[in-house]
Amino acid sequence: MSFIFDGFLTTPEAQDAFADRQFVGAMLRFEAALASAQAAQGLIPQSSADSIIRTCKVELFDVPKLVRESGPAGSIAVPLVKSLKDAVGLFNPAAREHTHVGCIAQDVVDTAMVLVTRQALMLIETDLARVVQVLLVLARRYASTPMLARTLMQPASVMSFGLKCVGWLAPLVRSQRRLLTLSQQAMKLQLGGAVGTLAEMGVHGRAVAQHMAQDLGLLTPESSWQSQRDEWVALGCELGLLTGSLGKLARDIALMSQFEVAEVAEPDHLERGRSSTLLHKRNPVGSMVALAAAQRVPQRVAALLQSMAGEHERSLGHWQVELAEWPQLVMATHGSVHAMAQACEGLRVDPDRMYANLAAVQKTMPSDIQTAWFSAHLAQHAADQVERQISALDIPL
Template sequence: MSSIFEGFLSTLEVQEAFGDRRFVAAMLRFEAALARAQARTGLIPESAAKSIIGSCKVELFDVPKLVRDSGRAGSIAVPLVRSLQDAVGLFNPAAVAHTHFGCISQDVVDTAMALVTREALNLISADVEHCIHSLLDLAERHAATPMLARTLMQPASVISFGLKCAGWAAPLVRSRQRMRQVAEQALQLQLGGAVGTLAEMQGHGPEVARLMAEDLGLRAPLGHWQTQRDEWVALGCEFGLLVGSLGKMARDMALMAQFEIAELGEAHEPGRGGSSAMPHKRNPVGAMVALAAAQRAPQRVAALMQAMTQEHERALGHWQVELAEWPQLVMSAHGSARAMAQALSGLRIDTQRMLANLDAVRTSLPADAVATWFNPQLVEHSAGLTRSQVASLRSLLDARHGVAGPGAPAPTESARHQAVAPSLVWPV
């Protein structure tokens, strides 16, 4: 699912996760799980299930043709099921009637989307985790490194760069936590049948759903969610919030990387951030990708929410809009997270320039203003806030990973800051 126009705003891994072949493979996983569950509950013969499962191999299917045919059918599931039935019929004609039994196109497509989204979510989580740890390490190292705070794009007062980093990390920690919670609900099996009742499964529907969910590693739903999109869209909203938080950090970093400010810079690497015309330029590519995502994500989230007004038991047009928007939103989220993880890995920090920018403002002000807004004690205050915030954020991360159980002793202040670099001294 790559494009010359937007491939550079995402990553190869997440593009492959939503690629045609990977999605068809996920749909076939649904069909195989359906056959296994229905055989276990006695709905279809075991011999039919074996034939269906044996045919659910993506290499047996002409994926580009399925995609072409989906335009006439209105869903990729229609030509896929037809091709699956043809494949099953070659070896076991009696099993054709049991293929895709009791379910509909939306069941297979929604479940496949949950499967590939789970894969993408793991990619996003890994890069967000990298961002968080990089920022917390920077926050500790620069807890007392003075820099100029800016409000309404103008010089304001003195803070520390460490506090800035902690402020970038905090929403990512919260977002990571919320995404995990929301994903537990959203990544669920879809199985409703024609009108959500699974009537064709003769009372075995709930057990079939339970077995399928267990097989696929998804949550077993309370019922169908064919037009109940709240939990699914809630996950989409979390992707949007994550992209916004990454975009805020990217905006700050891009401003700090301007030549006239020169407090930060992304890594200089061959082929990264160069100009086709001006050899002296160093473009902040990571910030650019994250900012582009932050411009696109709100429209994607809005489209998901607008598509929630679905008709009765099955939607006409609204669900299809959601299908088109969802991968783009998730790909933007991973592109943004990966871009900022890479930018932080090689981030160049010029503490002397931070100090020079501070002094340029400080020396131009009256003494009373300097005493109020540029007192060195304010740096120590920022350092204390930074260390407190970092400790709290690390505790949240440790609690999530089960590092420290109830009653476990907290690390001492000296132990926590043993490896922290000496802070830059800012003269009175």
């Protein structure tokens, strides 16, 4: 896959998490865990399980060929399972029929998607923690620094830059906590068999699922979630909320960094944000990436929600839409949070310019309005709110 047009809107690490080779490797981890669990329950011979496990190494497979063959097959799992059986059969013919027993393509693909998503979520959580910590520092440092509040794109009254930072910080902290809860709920094994009942494994189905979940470091679901997509889609919706909050942060920084305002500026070290034509420009590229994500992600989330209305026990087309949209959603989210972590950590704040902009507006106002809405005590009032709101957020140090 070429990332020439959207590669700069995400990160190499997020791209790698969803790369073809990584995904096939995750599917093979599923197959190895399945064989191990079934052997432990006496469903297949241990010798067959050993052969399957030894063969579940991604370097033994032609990944581009599997991707090409997935089109006619309707799923990447179909050519993979065929290739796995063929490879197992070369070394242990008897083990071929014990490969991929009692499960279906969706079991393999859903679980693999959980595994690669878990890796990507760790990236998101790490960078989100960076943004939260730097905004917390900025909020306290500039708690009483006066600046001009703006409503409906027009100058309003006095607030503090610290309070502005708290306004950016609070929704990110809430999203951080929801993301932790929702990701814990969604990181589940998928194992249901043909219609979600695990009937093909008889009384051993539950034990096989528990063994596999422990092996893969996932939760054991109470039931198959082949057609129960709520917890998975809820996680996707939270990623949408996070990118929206990051987009708000990016929009404000972009507006405040305009030359005519110049109250803050993104870091401009090396070639960051340099214009190829206008050498005096320093474009806020971090904000650009986050704003692009805020524009793209809602459509991804809408597609996930729409894909929930599938037919019966396994849907036709809906699940496939979800699969196509999910990596793009997660990669855009990480691109956004990573970009804003870099922007915020190097953010240059100019309190003098904030005061100058405030004073310029104040001079145009009648004296009674100056007294009511531009009094110095309003900045201290904002400072009191900063500490109260930070305390309410209860952010661990």
